[in-house]
Amino acid sequence: MTDVRIQDFNENLKPDTNNDFLMTFNDGSESKTRLRDAFYSLVPDGAPTHNNVFRGQNLGALNATHITNIQNGTFHDMFIGDYFQINGSSYVIxxxxxxxxxxxxxxxxxxxxxxxxxxxxxxxxxxxxxxxxxxxxxxxxxxxxxxxxxxxxxxxxxxxxxxxxxxxxxxxxxxxxxxxxxxxxxxxxxxxxxxxxxxxxxxxxxxxxxxxxxxxxxxxxxxxxxxxxxxxxxxxxxxxxxxxxxxxxxxxxxxxxxxxxxxxxxxxxxxxxxxxxxxxxxxxxxx
Known part of the structure; x- marks a missing residue:
């Protein structure tokens, strides 16, 4: 694959700290992942690992996916310092x-x-x-x-x-x-x-x-x-x-x-x- 530009993936061209990407190519298909997201995706699911990573991300309102991932013990995509915003209040993990x-x-x-x-x-x-x-x-x-x-x-x-x-x-x-x-x-x-x-x-x-x-x-x-x-x-x-x-x-x-x-x-x-x-x-x- 040649002549591929990051703007071809419809990203905001305005530089900021969130515009660093990991790009992968496989049999003619391309994909991109923010380096920040790629890093956290490498942390294995479960309480022992997620209890030892501080992220501080806004998780938005509590939803059914959050509850499922709490109850099944994976705690997928939830880390220490992440917070929910509900009815005007913010609650940190x-x-x-x-x-x-x-x-x-x-x-x-x-x-x-x-x-x-x-x-x-x-x-x-x-x-x-x-x-x-x-x-x-x-x-x-x-x-x-x-x-x-x-x-x-x-x-x-x-x-x-x-x-x-x-x-x-x-x-x-x-x-x-x-x-x-x-x-x-x-x-x-x-x-x-x-x-x-x-x-x-x-x-x-x-x-x-x-x-x-x-x-x-x-x-x-x-x-x-x-x-x-x-x-x-x-x-x-x-x-x-x-x-x-x-x-x-x-x-x-x-x-x-x-x-x-x-x-x-x-x-x-x-x-x-x-x-x-x-x-x-x-x-x-x-x-």
């Missing part, structure tokens, strides 16, 4: 099969872990830090553990309503450990497995280790089964400080009056439970 097989009674199957790309949108507001709203508690107390917090009892149900609207039956119920009591020194000493459709991260999910949570009575109360770092946080440094938008609450109890936080500066700290400069970035599962 933070992990693949992160909790598969977890739980105290009914182990989970294939799934994606998603997080709002920046903040958790409810039907009426965005839970970003505004200096006015006390998302965790109205007062500086951790009494009742994370289960006793205003965030758990009031704001997570609001976020769940938004997610149920966006994902319908594909929003999964999962089991997670929730602290329910703190001792006289402010350390969690009781917890239980509970059903959930949405929760907030712990320190391990963000940083890969415990830092400021108080585990004198066992890390089980703060960490539970979410005991490894989310691939999104491991592969993209910017996600660990939330693109410098602001600090977020973590569910780990630090003391009788403070919960752990992840800051926009990338450092791990803690805040008084009534701090109004700390926002909420939830996680949930679809499948």
């Amino acid at each position: 933070a992990g693949i099969n992160y909790k598969k097989g977890h739980g105290d009674n009914s182990p989970l199957g294939n799934h994606l872990v998603l997080m709002p790309q920046d903040w958790s949108k409810t039907p009426t507001q965005t839970l970003g830090p505004d200096g006015k709203t006390d998302y965790m508690n109205d007062t500086d107390t951790t009494a009742g553990g994370f289960a006793g917090s205003k965030l758990y009892k009031t704001y997570l149900p609001q976020i769940q309503t938004k997610l149920e609207s966006d994902f319908g039956a594909h929003l999964m119920t999962f089991r997670t450990v929730v602290s329910t009591h703190v001792d006289d020194s402010g350390v969690p000493d009781q917890g239980e497995w509970r059903d959930a459709k949405v929760s907030i991260p712990n320190e391990v999910m963000i940083y890969g280790t415990t830092l400021n949570e108080n585990n004198k009575n066992s890390s089980w109360h703060n960490v539970g089964d979410e005991n490894s770092q989310l691939p999104l946080m491991r592969l993209n440094e910017a996600e660990r400080n939330f693109n410098r938008i602001g600090a977020i609450w973590l569910r780990d109890i630090h003391s009788a009056s403070e919960f752990a936080i992840a800051t926009s500066g990338g450092d791990a700290r803690w805040n008084s439970a009534s701090n109004s400069w700390t926002g909420v970035r939830a996680f949930f599962l679809i499948g």
Whole structure:
């Protein structure tokens, strides 16, 4: 074959970073593939490989093909950092099969872990830090553990309503450990497995280790089964400080009056439970 020009394949002639192609010729037929697409097509399907590749591509609205490829465990054409856009919200893939097989009674199957790309949108507001709203508690107390917090009892149900609207039956119920009591020194000493459709991260999910949570009575109360770092946080440094938008609450109890936080500066700290400069970035599962 001679005198073949890239413009003969009806591509935009305006140069840009997406106009690099791999061209193949076979028995007189020609085809072209973007080098970017060719690269990702070489990654074998499945959670072990796709959990270790950050792409950051817009997947558009969730559709039946996505769901099929989640449920069959191939996760074809879905990578860490890719995001769905649904009803005005963007949801980024933070992990693949992160909790598969977890739980105290009914182990989970294939799934994606998603997080709002920046903040958790409810039907009426965005839970970003505004200096006015006390998302965790109205007062500086951790009494009742994370289960006793205003965030758990009031704001997570609001976020769940938004997610149920966006994902319908594909929003999964999962089991997670929730602290329910703190001792006289402010350390969690009781917890239980509970059903959930949405929760907030712990320190391990963000940083890969415990830092400021108080585990004198066992890390089980703060960490539970979410005991490894989310691939999104491991592969993209910017996600660990939330693109410098602001600090977020973590569910780990630090003391009788403070919960752990992840800051926009990338450092791990803690805040008084009534701090109004700390926002909420939830996680949930679809499948």
